[in-house]
Amino acid sequence: MSLEYGASSSEIREVTQLVVNGKSYDACVGESLLGFLFQNGISSTSVNLVTKEVRFAFCGMGMCSECEMIDENGSILRVCQTSIRRNMTLTSRGI
Amino acid sequence: MADELEPLGRSSEMKANNHVVIIGGGPGGLAAAKTLARKGVSVTIIDENPDLGGQYYRRRTKGTTELVGDYRVDGTHLISSVKKLGCTILTDSYVWGISNDKRSLLVENSLLGKSTRVNFDFLIVASGGHEIQYPFTNWQSTKVMTPGMLSRLVTVDAIEPNGRRAILVGSGPFLLAVTSHLIDSGVVVDGVFELTRPYRLTVFSMLAVFFPAKCAQFLHYRFKLFSNGVKLTQGSRLRSVQDSYDGITATFDKRSGGEQVVVESQLLGVGYGFKPNSEVLEILNVERGESTSFGHFYPRVDRYGRTSQQNVFAIGEVSGIEGFKSAMVGGVLSGQRILRDIKGVKGFASMYVTLVHYLRSIYEELFAKFLKKLYRIDLEDFPLLDPEVLLCRCEGVYASELDGVLSQCESDMAYVKAETRIGMGLCQGRMCGTALGIIVKKKYPKSISPGFSIRIPFRPVAIGSIIALESEENRDYIDG
Numbered sequence: 127m128s129l130e131y132g133a134s135s136s137e138i139r140e141v142t143q144l145v146v147n148g149k150s151y152d153a154c155v156g157e158s159l160l161g162f163l164f165q166n167g168i169s170s171t172s173v174n175l176v177t178k179e180v181r182f183a184f185c186g187m188g189m190c191s192e193c194e195m196i197d198e199n200g201s202i203l204r205v206c207q208t209s210i211r212r213n214m215t216l217t218s219r220g221i
Numbered sequence: 222m223a224d225e226l227e228p229l230g231r232s233s234e235m236k237a238n239n240h241v242v243i244i245g246g247g248p249g250g251l252a253a254a255k256t257l258a259r260k261g262v263s264v265t266i267i268d269e270n271p272d273l274g275g276q277y278y279r280r281r282t283k284g285t286t287e288l289v290g291d292y293r294v295d296g297t298h299l300i301s302s303v304k305k306l307g308c309t310i311l312t313d314s315y316v317w318g319i320s321n322d323k324r325s326l327l328v329e330n331s332l333l334g335k336s337t338r339v340n341f342d343f344l345i346v347a348s349g350g351h352e353i354q355y356p357f358t359n360w361q362s363t364k365v366m367t368p369g370m371l372s373r374l375v376t377v378d379a380i381e382p383n384g385r386r387a388i389l390v391g392s393g394p395f396l397l398a399v400t401s402h403l404i405d406s407g408v409v410v411d412g413v414f415e416l417t418r419p420y421r422l423t424v425f426s427m428l429a430v431f432f433p434a435k436c437a438q439f440l441h442y443r444f445k446l447f448s449n450g451v452k453l454t455q456g457s458r459l460r461s462v463q464d465s466y467d468g469i470t471a472t473f474d475k476r477s478g479g480e481q482v483v484v485e486s487q488l489l490g491v492g493y494g495f496k497p498n499s500e501v502l503e504i505l506n507v508e509r510g511e512s513t514s515f516g517h518f519y520p521r522v523d524r525y526g527r528t529s530q531q532n533v534f535a536i537g538e539v540s541g542i543e544g545f546k547s548a549m550v551g552g553v554l555s556g557q558r559i560l561r562d563i564k565g566v567k568g569f570a571s572m573y574v575t576l577v578h579y580l581r582s583i584y585e586e587l588f589a590k591f592l593k594k595l596y597r598i599d600l601e602d603f604p605l606l607d608p609e610v611l612l613c614r615c616e617g618v619y620a621s622e623l624d625g626v627l628s629q630c631e632s633d634m635a636y637v638k639a640e641t642r643i644g645m646g647l648c649q650g651r652m653c654g655t656a657l658g659i660i661v662k663k664k665y666p667k668s669i670s671p672g673f674s675i676r677i678p679f680r681p682v683a684i685g686s687i688i689a690l691e692s693e694e695n696r697d698y699i700d701g
Contacts, residue, residue: 139287156284161378169363176617182363184614184652186370187276188269189351191647191681192614201334206370207271207313209282 145215146195159208160186160193171195171205173220180218194219239563242267242326242341244316244501247275249537249548250347251299256556258306260564265339266308267328269315273300275349276369277545279377289379311339316348318677319504323530326501327690329682336686343532343559346501347552350538352391352492353515353655355603356610356620358461360491364469365462368399368490375406382407387488388471390459392416393596397442399490400451410451411486414473416493416602418455419595432588457482458604462489474604493598496655497539500679505530510541514600516658516670524582525558526551534559542593547585553578603659613653615646623660632661632668644673647681 144153146168153162160183163171170180171193183193186206193205198215241257243250246268258264266273272280278296281289291297304310311328317336318327325340352367354360368389374380386409389396396413403410420443428436446453457473460481468487475482499518508529510521519541526534534555537548557575560566606612608621618641630636634657637643643657644650650657650673661671678687 154284154288156282157288158282158285158378161285161374161380164374164378165380165383174361174614174617177361177611179361180363181361181614183366183370185351185367186373187351187367189648189651190614194647204331206373207269207331209271209284 140212142210142212142214144210147216147218147221153210153214155210155212157210159210160206162210163205170218172218175220238263239342240265240340241343241345241559242339243345243347244326245275245347245349245498245537245539246270246273246300246303246310246312247347247349247537247548248277248296248299248545249349249552250275250345251278251303252549252552253345253347253534253536253556254303254308254552255299255306256553257559258303258308260560260566262560262563264306264308265311265341266303267311267314267316267326267339269313269331271313273303273310273312276373279373281377281379285377285379292376292379315680316501317680317682319501323505327677329680329686334683334685336682336690338690343534343562344501345526345534345536345552345555345559346539347535347537347548348498348501348539350495350497350542351651353494353496354491354652355493355656355659356606356612356653357459358607358610359463361611361614362462362464362469362489364464364487365489365491368396368492371488371490372399372402375408376402380406382409385409385488386411386468386486387490388412388414388484388486390414390416390471390489390491391493392598393492393494394439394442394592395492395494396490397439397446401442401445404445404449404451410446410449412484413446413451413453414457414459414484415453415455416458417596417598420453420455424595427591432591435588454482458602459491460604461607494596495538495542496651497542499539500675502528502533502535502539503675504677504679505533507533507535512670514598514670515655516662516672517655518672524554524579526555527558532562541586541589543585543589547582547589550578550582550585554582600659600663603656603663605663606660612656613641613643613646613650615648615652616642616644618643627661627664630661632665632671634658634661634671634673637661638673649673649679649681 140155141152142155144151169182172181181192183206184190188207194202195216240263243266246266254264274280274296281292313332314328314330316326325338328339329336388411460472460474463470471484473482496517502520507520510519520528520535522535522540526536536551536555606620610620612618612620622641626640654673658671
């Protein structure tokens, strides 16, 4: 039951549209989502419901839940444990 | 996918079939799985990450591997050999509870939002650890993260350095390893700030005599820092971080003197060693080993990882923070022990393997003890928190909210939790629990080092999963 990265090796460099909080980016399918967000200076994965501060991934190992975002299906995902899929649309949790 | 999980559950009438469940697919869990599965034992590995490997052998995603190549190839080989041996592998799955008869785990698949029971005859807990934090002003900044996260960004995620700069703060040899990764990747390290004072000539001489191989590793790191102009400061404690236009300004207290040190950089990685992920062992009422200054739970284990509970083993970081090599040694030893229990495997080859790993285990433990003394953190090393410091990141609780509560709690962390919500958030006190324990201990020096008590569910779990399990015939899986 390993993760399906959504890309077979022939389509590896397939570029897809990744929408983060309404802004569109070109991203490679199967690439690390955490790496992509960091590289592109997107530092708001969630907004804390109490303090209303913007947060970014903190622990990088699926423990702190600060990198939780909501995808196009309304499911919560942890950015640090996710690869980029085709046509992903992400919103910061708590916005 | 849920259908695939069904056959795992062995009904209670069926005869024991010596099924081994391993929690954690890191170096320790993988070594144990390999040892057992190659002798035909049925093994299930549960891991919360998308792929096996744990933190040390964390896999690059498929896309990143195709773009920049593989990372830690020995891990790739180990994982593929375990997969080939036909182990059942549950990734993206975490254990959040245990049945009352202590014979099955409650496991949530985080992608499906569904839970299942996984029965075991033998349980190997190889759940690793996570980094210890101590709050400071503005540690919730998006530019502050754990050293582990900085490390995975430059190694696993293979980000471009783009002239980025970082500083590393905290304690332990892991800071040096991360610094080395950052330097290799092209990130400029503006300084390493160690809380304690371990780097002394006497220490290096002792290392050279007793642990020459480890000494070489230390000297390699030290030389790397030196040749890249990275300043290593000892005995400095972090007070606050301020966000600036494109980075951060970190302010340190000098431990001995009063003068402050101010450093500018872009990112800050902070961590004070590791805390074991001991929830499963605590729920199983495994006997505690020696107490530690932070009140972390370590099980009493023998050389094979056997705990006080029959057929429950603990290996790797969860049984003592000793690094990935020790975890792998522990994995082999626990595997050999289980083989002996269920198959009566003796034989020369098996005895030889056990002996070699037994000796290696003693060596690794001695070295870990040495390191523990070397990087020993006293409670006084951590300052009392200023009122404006955020203590619980998840629930947004500031240190000022401890006023009053602390004097009434009589060292009971559950009371503080109930009064303030500290530790009730999504991380379940994993980021702030040690810090609160230190604060409480400072207030009540005579108390036994406190920690949060573990209750099921000890990880966030979809409410639908609990309802689905509850509708099963066994309704008694949650205590009380």
